Amino acid sequence: MKCGIVIFPSKKLQDLANSYRKRYDPHYALIPPHLTLKAAFDTDYDLNQFTEKLNNIAEKYEPFILKIRKVSSFEPISHTIHFKAEKNAELEGLNEDFYKELPGGAPEHPFVPHITIAQKLSNDEHSDVFGSLKMLGVAHEELVDRFHLVYQLDNESWTVHETFRLGKDPQ
Amino acid sequence: MKCGIVIFPSKKLQDLANSYRKRYDPHYALIPPHLTLKAAFDTDYDLNQFTEKLNNIAEKYEPFILKIRKVSSFEPISHTIHFKAEKNAELEGLNEDFYKELPGGAPEHPFVPHITIAQKLSNDEHSDVFGSLKMLGVAHEELVDRFHLVYQLDNESWTVHETFRLGKDPQ
Numbered sequence: 262m263k264c265g266i267v268i269f270p271s272k273k274l275q276d277l278a279n280s281y282r283k284r285y286d287p288h289y290a291l292i293p294p295h296l297t298l299k300a301a302f303d304t305d306y307d308l309n310q311f312t313e314k315l316n317n318i319a320e321k322y323e324p325f326i327l328k329i330r331k332v333s334s335f336e337p338i339s340h341t342i343h344f345k346a347e348k349n350a351e352l353e354g355l356n357e358d359f360y361k362e363l364p365g366g367a368p369e370h371p372f373v374p375h376i377t378i379a380q381k382l383s384n385d386e387h388s389d390v391f392g393s394l395k396m397l398g399v400a401h402e403e404l405v406d407r408f409h410l411v412y413q414l415d416n417e418s419w420t421v422h423e424t425f426r427l428g429k430d431p432q
Numbered sequence: 433m434k435c436g437i438v439i440f441p442s443k444k445l446q447d448l449a450n451s452y453r454k455r456y457d458p459h460y461a462l463i464p465p466h467l468t469l470k471a472a473f474d475t476d477y478d479l480n481q482f483t484e485k486l487n488n489i490a491e492k493y494e495p496f497i498l499k500i501r502k503v504s505s506f507e508p509i510s511h512t513i514h515f516k517a518e519k520n521a522e523l524e525g526l527n528e529d530f531y532k533e534l535p536g537g538a539p540e541h542p543f544v545p546h547i548t549i550a551q552k553l554s555n556d557e558h559s560d561v562f563g564s565l566k567m568l569g570v571a572h573e574e575l576v577d578r579f580h581l582v583y584q585l586d587n588e589s590w591t592v593h594e595t596f597r598l599g600k601d602p603q
Contacts, residue, residue: 262443269591269592272433272583272585272591275585275591276585276586276587279585279586279587279589283587290461290589293585293589293590293591309577406480407594409592412443414443414446414447414450414464415447415450416447416450416454418450418461418464419464420440420443420446420464421440421580421592421595422595423578423595423597424592424593424594424595426594
């Protein structure tokens with residue numbers, strides 16, 4: 262089974278991301294807008310085997326402010342346009358811990374926390390769309406107090422297995 | 433915000449349900465296959481306000497076996513075809529508690545626990561599809577150890593807010 266770890270941001274930010282994804286992201290119907298903390302990895306384990314490890318990691322980090330300041334692109338590596346999140350100790354720590362504690366190899370790319378709003382565009386589409394989204398801009402802050410362990414179905418859509426709340430004493 | 437409470441069954445049962453939903457359920461892309469414990473209700477509250485109540489309800493019920501024995505239809509009330517789940521004390525108790533403890537009015541219909549595999553079919557489609565799915569049949573059992581609080585985005589798709597594990601001492 263393929264699984265991964267993501268943050269689903271607030272409804273407000275998901276709705277904004279979806280207004281772009283609807284037109285520009287072929288994964289629009291497969292998963293709600295999300296920030297990936299650990300990319301998809303294969304496992305034969307019952308996902309409940311990860312619960313204790315993930316609870317321990319969740320306890321290490323208090324809820325934190327997610328800051329989105331701009332629309333970026335991964336060009337020339339890919340034509341993925343995204344809301345770029347400012348790095349902070351919690352995002353980097355969570356990402357490192359998940360790669361250390363869970364199955365799957367080293368990350369393919371350095372960790373750039375982001376919420377994808379467009380991908381798999383042609384060269385021309387990418388220039389057009391990125392040009393106009395960059396102009397529009399984005400400025401958003403919100404509290405993140407949880408992450409989700411998700412797994413992929415045969416149709417490539419994702420289901421949530423479990424939520425983990427950050428902090429020693431989650432409210 | 434609209435929210436609701438559902439069980440996502442195992443990947444195996446979700447994949448089976450999706451093999452029908454793909455063709456016969458216009459909600460296919462909006463939410464993974466699920467068993468609704470409390471239908472969508474409107475709330476202005478921060479969803480975290482429900483956490484304590486839902487934790488208390490989750491503690492009252494131990495994990496239980498979900499038994500699916502047949503394909504049914506809600507005809508003549510609607511053309512919704514579904515995997516019918518056998519009623520048991522846990523499903524009925526959870527359903528009652530959610531209606532007692534959470535906002536929203538009384539249920540519109542008596543509680544018939546089920547996983548929808550086809551809906552909004554025309555008369556003729558319904559007869560055809562129900563005829564052949566009934567013949568195919570279904571027999572499935574699995575352990576249910578959690579439920580999910582979900583909320584709806586502007587595009588009508590659903591995101592998971594939080595998972596609650598059943599039992600006094602969830603493993």
